[in-house]
Amino acid sequence: MEFSVYEMDFAGGTVPAGMAHEVNGNTWRMHGTDAVPIRCTALTGAVGEKVGCTIYPLRPAPCHELVEGSEACHKARAKLGLPSLG
Numbered sequence: 333m334e335f336s337v338y339e340m341d342f343a344g345g346t347v348p349a350g351m352a353h354e355v356n357g358n359t360w361r362m363h364g365t366d367a368v369p370i371r372c373t374a375l376t377g378a379v380g381e382k383v384g385c386t387i388y389p390l391r392p393a394p395c396h397e398l399v400e401g402s403e404a405c406h407k408a409r410a411k412l413g414l415p416s417l418g
């Protein structure tokens with residue numbers, strides 16, 4: 333999940349700089365999203381039980397697009413072996 337540098341707080345956006353890293357000059361990623369297994373640094377809780385985002389109001393655009401019940405949500409849950417939410 334990559335997003336524009338302009339979503340970073342130091343570049344006028346909202347994503348805290350300490351929670352993401354540069355992929356190239358214009359593209360950034362949340363820490364942990366290029367690891368195996370993937371786990372965003374902003375995620376709290378246990379996947380499949382109860383989770384939360386510690387920067388929810390500040391999260392980058394790709395996170396806004398992953399709406400509960402969307403196709404992207406179904407695919408993300410399927411990758412983790414979790415059932416669809418509806």
Ligand code: SF4
Binds near residue numbers: 362388392
């Ligand atoms: S919604 Fe929050 S925890 Fe989930 S990927 Fe985005 S920043 Fe990370």
